Amino acid sequence: MALVKTMEFKDGNLYLIDQRKLPRELSIFKCKDYKDVEFAIKDMVVRGAPAIGVAGAYGIVLAAQGCIGLSKEGFLNKMKESAEVIGNSRPTAVNLMWAVRRMEAVVEENKDKTNKEIYETLLNEAYIMEKEDLETNKSIARYGNEIIPEGATILTHCNTGALATVGYGTALGIIREAHYSGKNIRVFADETRPRLQGAKLTAWELVQEVIPATLIPDSVAPVLIRDGKIDVIIVGADRIASNGDTANKIGTYMLSQVAKDFNVPFYIAAPISTIDFGIDSGEQIVIEERDAKEITHINGARIAPEGINVYNPAFDVTPHQNITGIITEKGIIRSPYSVNLQFI
Amino acid sequence: MALVKTMEFKDGNLYLIDQRKLPRELSIFKCKDYKDVEFAIKDMVVRGAPAIGVAGAYGIVLAAQGCIGLSKEGFLNKMKESAEVIGNSRPTAVNLMWAVRRMEAVVEENKDKTNKEIYETLLNEAYIMEKEDLETNKSIARYGNEIIPEGATILTHCNTGALATVGYGTALGIIREAHYSGKNIRVFADETRPRLQGAKLTAWELVQEVIPATLIPDSVAPVLIRDGKIDVIIVGADRIASNGDTANKIGTYMLSQVAKDFNVPFYIAAPISTIDFGIDSGEQIVIEERDAKEITHINGARIAPEGINVYNPAFDVTPHQNITGIITEKGIIRSPYSVNLQFI
DSSP: OOOOOOEEEETTEEEEEOTTSTTTOOOEEEEOSHHHHHHHHHTTSSOSHHHHHHHHHHHHHHHHHHTTTSOHHHHHHHHHHHHHHHHTSSSSOHHHHHHHHHHHHHHHHTTTSOHHHHHHHHHHHHHHHHHHHHHHHHHHHHHHHTTOOTTOEEEEOSOOSGGGSSSSOSHHHHHHHHHHTTOOOEEEEEOOTTTTHIIIIIHHHHHHTTOOEEEEOGGGHHHHHHTTOOSEEEEOOSEEETTSOEEEETTHHHHHHHHHHTTOOEEEEOOGGGEETTOSSGGGOOOOBOOTHHHHEETTEEOSOTTOEEOOBSEEEEOGGGOSEEEETTEEEOSSHHHHGGGO | OOOOOOEEEETTEEEEEOTTSTTTOOOEEEEOSHHHHHHHHHTTSSOSHHHHHHHHHHHHHHHHHTTTTSOHHHHHHHHHHHHHHHHTSSSSOHHHHHHHHHHHHHHHHTTTSOHHHHHHHHHHHHHHHHHHHHHHHHHHHHHHHTTOOTTOEEEEOSOOSGGGSSSSOSHHHHHHHHHHTTOOOEEEEEOOTTTTHIIIIIHHHHHHTTOOEEEEOGGGHHHHHHTTOOSEEEEOOSEEETTSOEEEETTHHHHHHHHHHTTOOEEEEOOGGGEETTOSSGGGOOOOBOOTHHHHEETTEEOSOTTOEEOOBSEEEEOGGGOSEEEETTEEEOSSHHHHGGGO
């Protein structure tokens, strides 16, 4: 088993696997300051809700590192500014905001200490978050494995693997766990237009670990669901409202709807940090619209004609009614979500 | 209005718009013999069920042209062989088989004439088919326009336009007709993975004619349907079974299923030659599987890792229960299809 290390903080720099270049090339993107981290998140050098949460925390660490020499007031102002910049680098995933707020709380609690002491406490907190993420994923994987039948064919969407997290993954972590526990599973991976994280990243992780897998265009999945070829669907989440409505990669809703029509179990796998108790339903989730070029160009070459309008939402919202269960590190939550999510 | 001329037979050659190169480049592919036509259909220089039907007919003309000098027996053998080759160049669209059989019948009826006379009769028959296709599409467009509300937002999939036919188009022909009749329509066009006919061809036709249109990834369409943003869906067909089950570009089924869940009208637009009365249901339709490279590579560059399996069906079957109506050149056929298709 090849262990993918999505990020590493070393010698005062954050090193990220450059996911824009996979699977062609395994190269490392070096972040020397928080502006580099902002760019890395925006441009999707690093992506996946849990991964950008921890990367964001290290972004705050880099911001602190860069202004240790300032006055206390200058330092605190800079911390505020960098939290703002990092927190807004992508709008939909709540983990990023959650991570930034946790780092801000550390600054607040320690504001009477020296800048260097605050920096060291922040660095320690980011280390803890990194370790927690891996433990969280292992726990999600163990709970999730309970609902995977022997010999199951599992459908997944986008990339929710080691690359989307600090390691192991959420939905793909469950698939790993099922595979290594000897269940003889098979995987169908949606290519996931427009950015093709399924083709580029999920397929890469599956091939690395020799898990039997087939790559399909997104629109093939509904036919497989209808035809009884899929036993269970597991996807990740970027934000879960307190009623269970879930924002995830565009294409998720379509799978959930057809799964519901044909009684195929449809699960979300996500850490509790993905739940946004501040919102009642999916209607309040801001859906990020990304650059039209993701649709009009491929590998830098124009494929669609000049002058065509484009609508390119990065996510969609799956209503809680379509979700069989939400697999978290503390167990599987089932309907009614507005009640059961409160008790985790 | 720019009139797109998908094909032209001139001076003993068949000239095709090379659809592999659009929208980057409007170039012409010259077929000098029937083997060139076989290649053009297989490699999708020309595509779209009605277009490959007529191109196939001209392929038979080119075969006849190339063996006028042979003995009668040699000539007839060559005609048989070329009909076989052309007829099998793509398996799912029934129009191709229909066109080839119609040309074979011409040979059979005229087999006592000279080779040159047979050739001339075949050429005339292909001309007639070409003209018929355009008239058929205009008629489909007029019937189809009746179901388009004023100010409608129309969703379509793949390319069913002038490029998919001899001219004007089927589903896209209806959209043209609605636009030019002043209904202030708007179009959402699915990009249509894997070959992106929506992004490359449909968007190109819509931009050429300044019809208000927005290009979307395929998996965005179900969200728009759910959210009430689509008034009517119209797509083409590659083969319609006698119970109304319809094979069309992969991704069609998904649209029909979500449309049914949310009561959005879902129409098929196709000439009667698309109906295969020889089969009872969609289960008997052979679904062409295309090269894995359509998924693993883009513009010749590998995007998915080596070693990943791929499933790449070109079409899916939409069950007749999901279809609001089938718009043909003789009117709109509605359920029960197994009865009503018999009476057209």
